[in-house]
Every structure is written in C-alpha cells, then in structure tokens.
Amino acid sequence: MKAAVIVFPGSNCDRDIQVSLRKSMGDEPLMVWHGDSSFDYVDLIAIPGGFSYGDYLRAGAMAAKSPVMREIIARANKGVPVLGICNGFQILTESGMLPGALMRNAALKYVCRDINLRVEANNTAFTQGYNVGDVLRIPIAHHDGNYYADADTLSELEDYNRVAFRYTDASGNQAVDANPNGSQNDIAGILNKNRNVLGMMPHPERLADAELGGEDGKRMFDGLVAALG
Amino acid sequence: MFEITQEVVASHGFTTEEYNKVLDIMGREPNMTELGIFSVMWSEHCSYKSSKKWLKSLPTEAPWVICGPGENAGIIDIGDGQAAIFKMESHNHPSYIEPYQGAATGVGGILRDVFTMGARPVANLNALRFGNPDHPKTRHLISGVVSGVGGYGNCVGVPTVGGECEFNDSYNGNNLVNAMTVGIVDQDKIFYSAATGAGNPIVYVGSKTGRDGIHGATMASTEFTEDSEAKRPTVQVGDPFTEKLLIEACLELMQTDCIIGIQDMGAAGLTSSSFEMASKGGVGVELDLDKIPQREENMTAYEMMLSESQERMLMVLRPGTEVKAEEIFKKWQLDFSVCGELTETGHMVLRHKGEIVADLPIDPLAAASPEYDRPWIPTPKPATLDMASSPAPEDPMATLLHMMGTPALASKRWIWEQYDHMVMGDTLGHGRPGGDAALVRVHGTKKALAMTSDCTPRYCFADPVEGGKQVVAETWRNITATGATPLAITDNMNFGNPEKPEIMGQFVGVCEGMSAACIALDYPVVSGNVSLYNETNGQGIHPTPTIGGVGLIQDAAQSVGIAFTAVDQDIVLIGETKGHLGCSLYLDLIEGRSDGSPPPVDLSVERKNGEFVRSEILAGSINACHDLSDGGVLVALTEMALAGNIGAIVDTPEINIPFHAWAFGEDQARYLVTTLNAKELIARANQAGVFTQVLGRTGGNDLNLSAVGSLEVDKIKQANEEWMPKYMS
Numbered sequence: 001m002k003a004a005v006i007v008f009p010g011s012n013c014d015r016d017i018q019v020s021l022r023k024s025m026g027d028e029p030l031m032v033w034h035g036d037s038s039f040d041y042v043d044l045i046a047i048p049g050g051f052s053y054g055d056y057l058r059a060g061a062m063a064a065k066s067p068v069m070r071e072i073i074a075r076a077n078k079g080v081p082v083l084g085i086c087n088g089f090q091i092l093t094e095s096g097m098l099p100g101a102l103m104r105n106a107a108l109k110y111v112c113r114d115i116n117l118r119v120e121a122n123n124t125a126f127t128q129g130y131n132v133g134d135v136l137r138i139p140i141a142h143h144d145g146n147y148y149a150d151a152d153t154l155s156e157l158e159d160y161n162r163v164a165f166r167y168t169d170a171s172g173n174q175a176v177d178a179n180p181n182g183s184q185n186d187i188a189g190i191l192n193k194n195r196n197v198l199g200m201m202p203h204p205e206r207l208a209d210a211e212l213g214g215e216d217g218k219r220m221f222d223g224l225v226a227a228l229g
Numbered sequence: 230m231f232e233i234t235q236e237v238v239a240s241h242g243f244t245t246e247e248y249n250k251v252l253d254i255m256g257r258e259p260n261m262t263e264l265g266i267f268s269v270m271w272s273e274h275c276s277y278k279s280s281k282k283w284l285k286s287l288p289t290e291a292p293w294v295i296c297g298p299g300e301n302a303g304i305i306d307i308g309d310g311q312a313a314i315f316k317m318e319s320h321n322h323p324s325y326i327e328p329y330q331g332a333a334t335g336v337g338g339i340l341r342d343v344f345t346m347g348a349r350p351v352a353n354l355n356a357l358r359f360g361n362p363d364h365p366k367t368r369h370l371i372s373g374v375v376s377g378v379g380g381y382g383n384c385v386g387v388p389t390v391g392g393e394c395e396f397n398d399s400y401n402g403n404n405l406v407n408a409m410t411v412g413i414v415d416q417d418k419i420f421y422s423a424a425t426g427a428g429n430p431i432v433y434v435g436s437k438t439g440r441d442g443i444h445g446a447t448m449a450s451t452e453f454t455e456d457s458e459a460k461r462p463t464v465q466v467g468d469p470f471t472e473k474l475l476i477e478a479c480l481e482l483m484q485t486d487c488i489i490g491i492q493d494m495g496a497a498g499l500t501s502s503s504f505e506m507a508s509k510g511g512v513g514v515e516l517d518l519d520k521i522p523q524r525e526e527n528m529t530a531y532e533m534m535l536s537e538s539q540e541r542m543l544m545v546l547r548p549g550t551e552v553k554a555e556e557i558f559k560k561w562q563l564d565f566s567v568c569g570e571l572t573e574t575g576h577m578v579l580r581h582k583g584e585i586v587a588d589l590p591i592d593p594l595a596a597a598s599p600e601y602d603r604p605w606i607p608t609p610k611p612a613t614l615d616m617a618s619s620p621a622p623e624d625p626m627a628t629l630l631h632m633m634g635t636p637a638l639a640s641k642r643w644i645w646e647q648y649d650h651m652v653m654g655d656t657l658g659h660g661r662p663g664g665d666a667a668l669v670r671v672h673g674t675k676k677a678l679a680m681t682s683d684c685t686p687r688y689c690f691a692d693p694v695e696g697g698k699q700v701v702a703e704t705w706r707n708i709t710a711t712g713a714t715p716l717a718i719t720d721n722m723n724f725g726n727p728e729k730p731e732i733m734g735q736f737v738g739v740c741e742g743m744s745a746a747c748i749a750l751d752y753p754v755v756s757g758n759v760s761l762y763n764e765t766n767g768q769g770i771h772p773t774p775t776i777g778g779v780g781l782i783q784d785a786a787q788s789v790g791i792a793f794t795a796v797d798q799d800i801v802l803i804g805e806t807k808g809h810l811g812c813s814l815y816l817d818l819i820e821g822r823s824d825g826s827p828p829p830v831d832l833s834v835e836r837k838n839g840e841f842v843r844s845e846i847l848a849g850s851i852n853a854c855h856d857l858s859d860g861g862v863l864v865a866l867t868e869m870a871l872a873g874n875i876g877a878i879v880d881t882p883e884i885n886i887p888f889h890a891w892a893f894g895e896d897q898a899r900y901l902v903t904t905l906n907a908k909e910l911i912a913r914a915n916q917a918g919v920f921t922q923v924l925g926r927t928g929g930n931d932l933n934l935s936a937v938g939s940l941e942v943d944k945i946k947q948a949n950e951e952w953m954p955k956y957m958s
Contacts, residue, residue, distance in 0.1 A: 009477070009561060010470050012386025016654035049652075051384045054470030110379050112649045141383070141649045206651050211670070211785060213658025 001228040003029040003044040006072070006088075008063055013049035013086065013205065020205040021046065024221035037067040043228040044081050044125075045072055047088030049141070049203060059102065059144045060090030069095050081125050081228065082197045086142055089189070089199030098192055098199045099157070100149030105142070106182025112141040114213070115180050117188050117202055118168040121161050124191060126198045129223020135172040136165075136216040138202040140180055145201040147183035147190075157190055164198055165189035233258055241268035247599055254593045262530045262579065262587045269497035269535060270504060271599055273761055278599040279727035280759045283740045287754045288747045293716055294755055300421060301342040301493065303755025304414075305717045307781050311671065312416050313678060314348040317356075317409035317721040317777040319760035323464040324406040328373025333381040333467040335408045337539050340385065341493035344476050345542060347420040347483050348412025351653060352669045353382050355392040355408045356682045356721070356775045357644075360401030362636050362956060367396070370404050371644075372957065377467075378408070379647040384469035385476065388656055389648035390667035392682055396636045399686075402765025407721040409777040411680055413671055418483060422492040422502075423509035424545040424571055429489060431503070431514065431569040432551070434558050435475050435541040438499070439524035441465045442537025471540040471563070478561035479542065485557075487550035494541040500534045502543040503569075504577060508595040510545075516569035518581040530579055530586040545571060605733035611691050614811035614825025621887050626938040628819060628889070629863055634948035635818050636956075638860060643953040659790025663872065665707040665856050666778070670785050677785035679713035681778050685858070686771035688827035691812045693735045693772055697742020698830040702897060704778030705750050706856040709839040710900055712788045712846035713780035715750065720757035720776055725769025727761045735772040743774065749832035750839075752778070787847050791855040793873030796928035798852055799907035800877060802862060804838045804899030805920040808890030814859040815893035828895050835898040841919045842900050850904055857899040863892040863934075865901045866924070870932055870942050871949060879925035881936040888937065903927060 003021050007014045014031065021029045029046070032039045052063035063069065069091070076082045076097060084092040092098040105111060114137050119130040130136070149157065157163050165188040169178040179186045181201070189200030204217030238248050241264055251259055251267050259267065269275055277284065289297035295312055296304035302316035320335025332355075340350050355378055360367050371394075382389045387410070424431070442465035482488060490510065492502045499521070507514040518533050528536075546554055551567055558565040572578070579587040622628040632638055645662035653669075657677060660668025666681035683704045689696030701718065708715040720743065725732040747753055763770045782788050810816055811825020845851045853873070857865045870877055884891045904910045907923050914921045933939040 010384070010473055012384075012473070012652055016652065019654055050386060051470060051473070054384070054468075056470070109376075110383060110647045110649075112383075112651065113646050139651055141651065143383075203651075206654060209654070211657055212651070212654065213661075 001025055001044060001225050002042040003046060004032045004039060004042040005029050005046045005048060006032050006034065006068055008034045008050065008052035010052050010054055011048050011050035013203065017046050017048045017085065017205040020208040020217065020221050023208065024218065024225045032068060034066050034068050037071050044083065044224060045075065047084040047091055049086030049088060052087055052091060058094065060087060060094040063091045064094035073097060076197050079194065079196050083126060084199040085203055085205065086201055089201055090144060092197060092199040097197050098190055099153045100147055102144050103146040103148050104144050105146050110143040111180055112139065114139050115202065116168050116170050116178065117165045118172050120163045120166055121191065124164065124195045124198065125224055125227035126220060127164055127223065128227050129219040133172065135168060135170065137207065137214055138204055138217055139206045140202045142201055145181040145183065147187045149184065154184060158185065162191040163187055164191050165200055233264060241265065242272060243268065247271060250597055254590060254597055260587065262534060263589055265531050265535050266500050266587065266589060267594065269500050270594060274496050275501055276598045277759055278601050279603050279761060280722065280736065281600050282602055283737055286740055287744050289753050289755065291717065291751060291753045294753055297755050298757060301345050303717060303719060304419060305755060305779065307671065307676065309674065310416050312414050312419065313411055313779055314343050314346050314414055315409065315411040315719055315777065315779055316342050316756035317407050317682065317719040317775060318342065318758040319721050319723055320406045320408065321403065321723065321760050321763060324374055325404050327464040328370050329377040330464050330466050332374040332377030332406050334465045334539050335406050336378055336381040337467045337469065337472050338495050339408045339410045340387065340472060341495065343410045343412040344479055345491050345493040346414065347418045348414035349480060350387045350410050350412040352411045352667065352680055353387050353389040353408065354667065354680055354682045354777060355389065355406065356684065357392065357394045358400045358405035358773060359396050360404065361398045362396055364401045368957065374406055375644050375647055381467055381469040383649040385473045386652050388650045388652050390650050390656055390669060391662055391680055394641050394644055397686065397771060399771045402768065403763045403770050405723050405773060407775045409682055409719060411678060411779060420483060420488055420491050422490050422506050424490040424506035424512055425510040426489060427512060427571050427573040429545050429548055429571045430551055430567045431516065431571065432544045432546055432554065433521060433541065433566045433568045434544065435563055436468060436471050436538055437522040437524040437564060438533055438536050439538045440528065440532055440536060443532060443535045465537045465539050467539050474561040474563055475540050475542065478558050478563055482554055482557050485553065487546050487554045489545040489547055491542060491544040494543060496537065498535065498537050504591065506543065506545065507577065507591050513572035513574035513576045513591060514569060515572050515578045518579055520566050520568035522564040522566055530581045603727050603733045604730045605737050606730045607734050608693050608738055611824065611826045616808065616810060616887065616890055619810050619816065619820060621889050622819065624938065625889055625892060626934065626940045629867060630940060630945060630948055632818055632860060632864065633867060633945050634952050636952060637814055637818060638864060639952035640950045641953060642950065643957055657785055657788065659792065660788065664791045665710040668711055668785065668788055675784045677782050677788060679708045679711045679780040679782060681707040682775055683707060684773050684775045686773045687812055687823060689739055689772040689774065691827050693738025694742040695827050695829055697739035697774060698746040698832065699827065699897065700774055700776045701743050701746035701750065701752065702830050702832065702835050703858055704776045705752055706839060708778050708780035709843050710854045710856040711782065712843060713782040714843065715752050715778055715780040717753050717755045718776050718778045720754050720774055722757065722759045723763055723770060723773040723775065724761050725764045732769055739772055739774045746830065746832055750836055789846055789851060789854050791869050791872050792853055793869050793875040793903060793927045794852045796875055798903040798905060798927045800879065800924040800927060801902050801904060801907050801910060802899065802922045802924055803842055803902060803914065803919060805896065806862065806891055806894060806899065807896050808886035808894035809896045810890050810894050813893060813895045828897050830897045837917065838898045838900065838919050841914060841917045842902065845910060850906065850910055851902045853903045855901050857901065858895065861893045861895050867932060867945055869901060871946050874942065875927050876929035876931045876933065876942050877925055877927050878929060878933045879935065881934060882922045
C-alpha cells in the first residue's frame with residue numbers, strides 16, 4: 001500500500017499519522033505539501049488533524065479551497081480512499097466531500113480525552129479490521145466536533161449505513177454522558193455514498209501504540225493495509 | 230519631539246540615581262527613544278536588578294549541564310548526542326489584566342525561548358495560582374487563563390502534559406501564570422544568541438510589529454493598583470498559527486548553516502533582542518527601522534523599539550545566505566527583512582526616515598545595568614506546632630471525603646482536558662496529566678523525559694529556607710516516583726515587592742533553601758525567571774518559587790504511574806512518618822489554621838529514599854508509585870485508588886501518634902508503592918537503611934481502613950471530580 005499524508009502549514013497531527021501508517025505499512029507514507037496540486041499515485045490519502053491555516057475562520061473552511069484539495073476531490077471521485085481525522089474531517093465537510101457540518105462543541109470548550117466508540121459499519125476499507133459492535137477506546141481532541149446535518153441527510157446516513165462510528169459508553173450503549181460534543185445521533189464518523197471517504201473526529205493514530213495507553217487505533221491502519229495491499 | 234521632563238523620567242521607572250547614570254553614559258540628555266531603551270533594559274524584568282545578587286548563589290553546574298542560566302533557556306545532556314532545552318517563565322501581570330491573551334502569549338513566549346535555541350518543543354507545562362474561589366474575580370480569571378493556555382498550545386501542536394493549579398487568598402489581586410516548555414535538540418544543532426562578525430546582516434522574521442505590548446516589561450516591574458485595568462493595552466495579542474509557522478521555518482533554517490546567532494523578541498521586543506545579541510557578541514549594531522515590517526502606519530522609533538508584538542525573531546546570518554533563508558520563510562508565508570547589520574562601533578545606532586534617531590553605547594549600558602543589594606530581614610522562624618493542639622477528627626473517613634472535594638485536592642481534569650496533552654504521539658499512557666510527573670518519549674527512541682512543576686507556597690511563607698528546600702525536593706521526588714532520574718530544574722521566582730525588607734528576606738531565604746537542596750540532590754538550576762512586585766494595593770503574594778523539574782529514564786517501558794495497576798498487590802509506605810501537621814493542608818482545610826513550622830526536609834534521607842525507590846522501579850519490583858505531599862499518606866493512597874479504580878484494604882500500622890497526624894501529616898521524603906512481594910522489598914530497604922511500613926493490599930471497591938472505617942472509591946471519585954466543573958459552570 002502507498003499512502004499520502006497531506007500537510008497544511010498548521011497541521012499538527014501529520015507526524016502522528018505518519019508514524020502510525022509507517023508502523024502498519026512498513027513503508028514511509030508520502031508527505032504532500034498543501035501547495036502541491038499533483039503528487040504520485042497512492043492507495044490512501046490521509047488528511048490529518050491540526051489547524052490547517054490557523055482556522056481563525058470556520059475550522060477547515062480555507063483548507064477546503066486549497067490547491068491540494070482540488071486534486072484530492074478528483075481522486076476521491078475516482079475511488080481513492082480518503083481518511084480525514086479531526087481537522088481532516090472538518091475539511092472534508094467544508095469541501096462538500098462529506099455532508100453536514102462540525103459545529104462548536106455543545107459545552108463550548110475544547111476537549112481532549114479518551115472516549116468510547118462503537119463500530120457501526122465494517123464494510124469499508126477503513127473499518128474492515130473491526131467487527132460491527134466493537135467498542136473502541138480512542139482519544140478526541142477538538143473544539144468543533146459537534147456533528148450537525150439536516151433531517152434528510154441524517155436519515156440518508158442512517159438508512160445507508162454511512163455512520164461508521166458512534167460515541168457510546170464503555171459497554172457500547174449510547175448515553176447523553178458518553179457524547180462528548182453534542183453530535184446528532186452520537187455520530188463520531190461518517191462515510192460518503194461510495195464508502196471511500198471517511199471523516200471522523202476521534203484520533204485512531206493516538207492509540208496505536210501500547211506504550212501510549214492502547215492499540216485500538218492500530219486495527220484501523222492494519223485493516224487498511226490488509227484491504228489496500 | 231518630547232521634552233525629557235522629570236515626569237517623563239519617573240514614568241519610565243527611573244530613580245534619580247539611575248537617571249544620573251543614564252546621563253553619565255550618554256554624556257548628554259537622551260532623546261525619548263533612547264530613554265525608552267534604557268528604561269526597558271534596566272527594568273526589573275530585563276535586568277534582574279534586585280534578584281541578581283542572590284540568583285548567583287544558586288548551583289548551576291553538573292557534568293550533564295550543557296548550558297546554564299544566561300541564555301534563552303537551559304540545556305542538559307540526555308545522551309545519544311541529544312539534549313533537552315527548557316525554561317519556565319511567568320506571565321502574571323498580563324494574565325491578570327487580560328487573562329486569555331496574557332496566558333496565551335505566556336505560552337508563546339516560552340515556546341520561542343526554547344525553539345530559538347534549535348530545539349523542537351515537545352511538552353508544555355503550566356503552574357497556575359488563583360485567589361480564593363469565592364473571590365468575585367477568580368472564576369473569570371480561571372476561565373480566561375485556561376482557554377488562553379489551551380488556545381495557544383493546542384494550535385501550535387505541542388502537548389500540554391502537566392502542571393498544577395492552586396488557590397489562596399494571597400493571589401486574589403495577583404494571579405500567577407507560570408508556563409514551561411521543554412524541547413529536544415541534537416547537540417550539534419544548538420543555537421545561541423551571540424551576534425558576531427561586523428558587516429553580517431541582521432534579519433527580522435515572523436509577525437509584523439504593531440503597537441501592542443509597548444512597555445510590557447516596565448508594567449511587569451511595578452505593583453498593581455485598582456486602576457491596573459487601564460493597562461490592558463500593554464498586553465500583547467497572540468497568534469498561535471503564526472507561531473506554528475515560525476517554529477517550522479526556524480527549525481528548517483536551522484538544518485542549514487545560515488545562522489550565526491538568533492534570539493526571540495520577548496519582553497522589550499526589538500530592543501532587548503538586538504541589544505543582548507550585540508552585547509554577548511561584543512559588537513555594535515545598526516538598524517534601519519524603515520525595514521521593520523509594520524502592522525500599523527506611522528509608528529515612531531520609540532514604538533517600534535518598545536513594542537512587544539508576538540511571534541517575532543531576530544537573527545544574524547552568514548553573509549550571502551540571505552536568499553536561501555528568505556526562501557524558507559516565504560514558504561511558510563512569514564515576513565523576512567534584512568533590517569540592519571553588525572558594526573565595530575560598539576554602539577546601537579537606529580536610523581528612521583533618513584535620520585539617526587538613537588545612538589547608544591552597548592557595553593556601558595549593559596555593564597552599568599543596576600544591581601542592588603536590597604535590605605532584607607530574615608523571616609522569623611515559626612514555632613513548631615504542638616500536636617496536642619490539634620483535636621482528632623470524629624470520623625477520619627468523612628474528613629478524607631471532605632478534603633478530596635475541596636478546591637485544593639479536587640481533580641483538575643476540567644483544566645487539563647482543555648489542553649491537547651497527546652499530540653505528537655509520545656505522551657505515555659501513564660504519563661498523562663494527573664500523576665506525579667508527565668512522561669513523554671524522546672521521539673524515535675526508548676528514552677522518556679519526566680517533567681513536573683511544583684511549589685508549596687504556604688511552606689515558603691512560614692519558613693522560606695525550609696520551603697525553598699521543599700520545593701526543589703518535591704519536584705525531585707515527583708520525577709523519582711516515575712522511575713526517572715531527576716537532572717535539573719528551571720526556577721520561576723514569584724515574589725512581592727523587593728523594596729520591602731521582609732519580602733526581600735523571603736527571596737533570600739528561599740534561595741538559601743533551594744541551593745542546599747540543589748546541591749544535596751545533584752539537581753542544578755539551568756534556567757529561570759524572576760517575577761517581582763506581585764502585589765496589589767500593598768498586599769504581597771505568598772512567596773512562590775515555582776520549580777520545573779526535568780528527568781530522564783532510559784527505557785520508557787520501565788516507568789510507572791500513580792494508579793493501582795492490579796488487585797492483590799502489597800502497599801508499602803517508604804520513609805518515616807512522624808505526623809508533622811504544622812503548615813499542613815489538613816490544618817488549613819479542617820482546622821482553618823496555618824500555624825506551625827513546615828515539615829523539615831532532611832536532604833540526605835530524601836536522597837537515600839529516592840534512590841532506593843528509583844532503583845526498585847527500574848528493577849521492576851514496583852508497579853505503581855506516588856510521592857507523598859499535600860494531605861499525607863491517606864490522600865496519596867486515595868489518589869492511587871482513584872487513578873486505578875481499585876480499592877485497598879489497609880491495616881493501620883502501630884503508631885504512637887494520633888491517627889490523624891499519621892494519616893494527614895506531611896513529613897517529607899516519603900512514597901507509597903505497590904509491589905507483588907513486600908517481604909523482599911522490605912528486606913532490601915532495610916539493607917539500604919530505608920524506613921518502610923506495610924499498609925495493606927490493593928483490591929475491592931472500597932478504601933477500607935480497618936481502624937477507622939471504609940469509603941467507596943466511586944463515592945470519593947464523585948466528590949473529587951465534581952467540584953471544579955460545578956464551580957466553573
């Protein structure tokens with residue numbers, strides 16, 4: 001598998017995902033600068049967390065208009081898997097590659113902590129390393145992760161099994177206390193229609209190493225390598 | 230042109246004597262720009278004029294110290310050709326006036342001190358001290374400071390891994406925000422600030438200069454009054470995104486051989502950076518102020534030289550490398566301007582709009598920087614507390630439950646969850662906030678740094694000498710409790726008005742205590758910062774020498790955390806318990822008293838016990854370890870249970886002191902550890918001459934103390950977790 005990590009000037013999880021990908025792939029992912037409008041063919045494009053261009057406007061809004069995003073949209077339309085984590089998810093919604101929007105957390109505060117996620121769909125390259133119903137422990141770290149979409153969009157996401165992950169408690173049950181940001185339907189990650197674009201607020205790359213406290217995130221990268229070769 | 234009147238001189242903070250020195254050095258009356266430059270260079274903040282004499286007495290050397298105080302930050306050897314660079318710095322006054330920006334720019338400033346030396350910042354810590362939670366301003370200040378620290382640190386992508394937060398009436402009008410950054414660098418890529426080579430270009434990079442923060446350094450060198458709010462315009466505004474760009478651009482440039490000297494523009498901005506670089510290198514400097522990137526129109530030379538706009542650096546480059554350097558800064562979309570050159574004149578000459586607007590001799594100004602031996606009186610030694618004067622609590626477990634829910638001991642999760650403490654992917658699972666010391670792996674290696682910040686101001690207030698020893702010893706213990714070897718400290722000395730002999734006496738006493746501890750523990754001071762005049766309406770803060778400690782463990786996998794890791798492990802108390810209740814948290818919280826002497830620190834016992842604990846952790850015989858501090862044995866035990874969600878069954882050992890003195894006394898040099906084999910551990914402790922007591926075993930859902938009762942861990946957790954969110958909501 002060949003992978004690219006997109007680097008915006010304010011990306012700050014680029015190295016973290018580079019490390020996680022390297023560990024599962026055994027190879028170096030390609031680091032692609034935001035100003036580059038073309039780069040080698042890859043099997044996976046990862047858009048990391050951070051503050052792309054400072055995010056003084058809505059998070060991800062400026063990055064969505066960057067040269068590299070035009071190329072990413074074109075490749076996603078041809079079926080290349082694109083994974084957006086945290087700020088990456090925000091960029092994917094701002095660019096229209098995923099529906100809905102990520103609003104300020106309901107508690108209005110930035111929050112960094114381990115949360116529990118339930119796997120809702122494993123028929124994708126990203127999640128085939130998990131079983132549906134698995135409860136994962138993965139960290140979140142964001143200020144704007146409160147997923148919102150209109151009622152039609154939400155039913156479409158639900159009806160077509162496009163919700164990939166949901167916030168739950170440690171036993172896998174949805175609960176008000178277990179939703180860290182106010183997201184509708186406890187949504188933590190969603191897929192596009194073709195299931196080749198995943199956006200998620202939690203950071204699987206942060207718990208992909210036992211020494212850091214867990215390896216639930218590693219299964220995503222191992223699964224991607226298994227799916228994409 | 231302004232006239233230099235007596236009022237102007239006084240408003241720049243000069244004494245008559247100091248101003249006469251200015252006249253001597255200049256040989257004429259200075260103009261406004263020159264006066265402004267003298268004023269900031271000789272401010273307490275930049276010149277350390279009250280503290281220098283005593284700071285010199287602190288030990289600063291050890292075989293592993295690469296660079297001690299005097300540079301932007303201190304540097305220690307961490308093996309394999311790598312070094313850790315770190316420093317702590319206060320942003321107290323700005324954070325009180327404008328909490329969000331004050332705290333944010335405090336973080337930005339300390340980050341720059343570290344990456345200006347070539348290190349990639351890998352961890353931030355912060356020590357926050359606020360007034361009484363019931364004081365009308367406290368909640369607003371906490372909210373602003375915490376969002377400011379988080380807003381800046383989260384965006385630059387450096388994890389905020391540790392710190393402390395404490396409340397006391399003495400900070401009602403003067404909160405403390407002490408920020409620390411730790412970075413890692415290859416030893417052959419360390420950069421210093423000295424500027425050398427006449428004719429070499431001086432380059433300005435980063436943000437544009439605006440009118441923000443003019444006279445910040447002078448503001449930080451005076452006491453507060455009711456009208457301090459009017460000083461809000463002297464607080465700078467931070468832009469963490471630009472800082473992130475600046476980090477990446479500087480570190481990229483540092484991989485080349487372009488840079489001769491580099492210095493960030495912190496307090497007193499362009500003035501102190503250019504001045505210090507030239508002074509260290511023994512050269513003169515000529516700046517063309519028309520080349521300074523400006524955010525506002527019609528800025529005067531005075532304003533440009535004294536602005537404290539953030540995210541700016543000054544560099545001296547090798548001639549001919551300007552184009553290469555500029556390309557890197559353009560890539561990161563930052564301003565880059567060759568704004569002057571080094572000269573052989575020994576003078577600082579400023580040109581603006583075709584005219585020379587300032588011409589000052591550098592060495593005389595630096596050499597004549599005032600240094601005072603301010604009068605001081607030693608703090609009278611407090612009487613030892615008579616244990617009989619402290620009545621036994623009726624129900625010690627109820628007392629414990631109450632204490633765990635007080636602001637002093639309540640969980641500070643509300644704060645540290647607003648900080649990204651995991652970005653960069655090297656924060657160990659058991660080294661996250663909430664433990665004794667944060668643990669962050671040195672990227673790409675098995676090594677980890679252990680970092681902590683600590684201070685017990687109530688001890689320092691009662692007895693500055695013992696308190697000074699204790700603060701150093703406690704950070705040493707925090708680091709030791711993870712298994713790491715403590716290497717060096719940075720000190721952030723927060724005190725009141727040094728012109729008062731009793732305040733100066735606190736400073737002198739604390740330095741004496743710190744020195745003794747640093748020497749006894751082989752734990753020198755490599756960097757630091759002094760913040761004086763922390764007074765409002767004549768009321769000084771408690772003496773608060775915040776210590777940031779850094780240690781190293783060769784194999785991160787050997788380190789331990791404070792959480793009970795499994796049931797059925799033996800709990801052993803290391804170190805002797807004499808039941809010292811003087812100045813204890815118990816006395817304060819339960820009896821509403823703060824009398825008595827603080828616990829004495831026996832530094833040789835401290836070292837012996839610590840070395841024993843560390844060797845046992847590295848040998849793998851200890852599974853969890855927590856050092857004892859505020860609240861004594863019972864509080865430490867509770868914190869270990871809460872962190873691990875596992876209870877404990879404890880048989881109180883036979884004691885000849887009241888139970889509450891045993892449980893809540895704050896004797897030093899103690900640790901609680903868990904082990905699978907207490908018998909063998911104790912045998913080795915006996916051999917080493919280390920005092921131990923078996924307390925019981927881990928297990929169950931309760932904290933069960935046979936002699937006095939039992940409490941559900943969940944119930945304590947609720948009390949411990951609920952105070953802060955409730956208070957802030």
